[in-house]
Amino acid sequence: SYVLTQPPSVSVAPGKTARITCGGNNIGSKSVHWYQQKPGQAPVLVVYDDSDRPSGIPERFSGSNSGNTATLTISRVEAGDEADYYCQVWDSSSDPVVFGTGTKVTVL
Amino acid sequence: QVQLVQSGAEVKKPGASVKVSCKVSGYTLTELSMHWVRQAPGKGLEWMGGFDPEDGETIYAQKFQGRVTMTEDTSTDTAYMELSSLRSEDTAVYYCARRGSSDAFDIWGQGTMVTVSS
Numbered sequence: 143s144y145v146l147t148q149p150p151s152v153s154v155a156p157g158k159t160a161r162i163t164c165g166g167n168n169i170g171s172k173s174v175h176w177y178q179q180k181p182g183q184a185p186v187l188v189v190y191d192d193s194d195r196p197s198g199i200p201e202r203f204s205g206s207n208s209g210n211t212a213t214l215t216i217s218r219v220e221a222g223d224e225a226d227y228y229c230q231v232w233d234s235s236s237d238p239v240v241f242g243t244g245t246k247v248t249v250l
Numbered sequence: 251q252v253q254l255v256q257s258g259a260e261v262k263k264p265g266a267s268v269k270v271s272c273k274v275s276g277y278t279l280t281e282l283s284m285h286w287v288r289q290a291p292g293k294g295l296e297w298m299g300g301f302d303p304e305d306g307e308t309i310y311a312q313k314f315q316g317r318v319t320m321t322e323d324t325s326t327d328t329a330y331m332e333l334s335s336l337r338s339e340d341t342a343v344y345y346c347a348r349r350g351s352s353d354a355f356d357i358w359g360q361g362t363m364v365t366v367s368s
Contacts, residue, residue, distance in 0.1 A: 175354035184361050190354035228295055237311050239297035
């Protein structure tokens with residue numbers, strides 16, 4: 143089955159840029175979606191189709207995808223961005239929905 | 251706008267079954283592709299299954315095949331997820347989520363905590 147690997151944690155100072163990677167075999171050929179999950183809350187979609195943002199999501203959230211790595215970038219990080227982030231793709235294997243291992247973003 | 255409202259927390263004994271509901275408002279259930287995702291305490295997101303509109307079938311993750319059943323009541327716009335033969339490892343928050351036009355899960359229910367304990 144398809145595997146998506148994320149770093150367990152990323153730390154960033156307020157106002158700086160956080161980059162969260164999502165590694166997978168030839169992930170550049172797939173559409174990647176990103177979710178933000180704050181403690182005790184349901185996940186929220188922040189980027190879909192590699193780089194599009196749902197309405198209401200700040201422009202500070204952006205995404206890219208190429209080769210074997212997709213990246214979620216959070217610019218001008220704020221304290222409220224502290225959360226777990228998950229990437230997700232659809233795969234042609236028997237389990238078509240795959241989530242990444244998740245990354246905890248800590249704002250210093 | 252679409253809202254998904256789930257049933258309340260459950261406590262079950264090992265070997266029992268649990269049925270979680272997900273009420274849709276703002277849309278009719280037939281217009282949605284509903285999926286279920288769970289999250290064990292301190293762990294990541296795990297897809298369980300959902301409706302595939304391309305072939306009109308419900309697809310289940312291999313891990314849950316034979317133990318999970320996802321159904322829909324279109325008269326009440328409510329989706330259900332039933333998990334049987336519960337064990338302690340099934341203790342988790344269970345979410346329903348809409349698969350949107352971009353194939354991302356764009357709307358989520360608030361989650362239902364299921365605790366399996368003797």
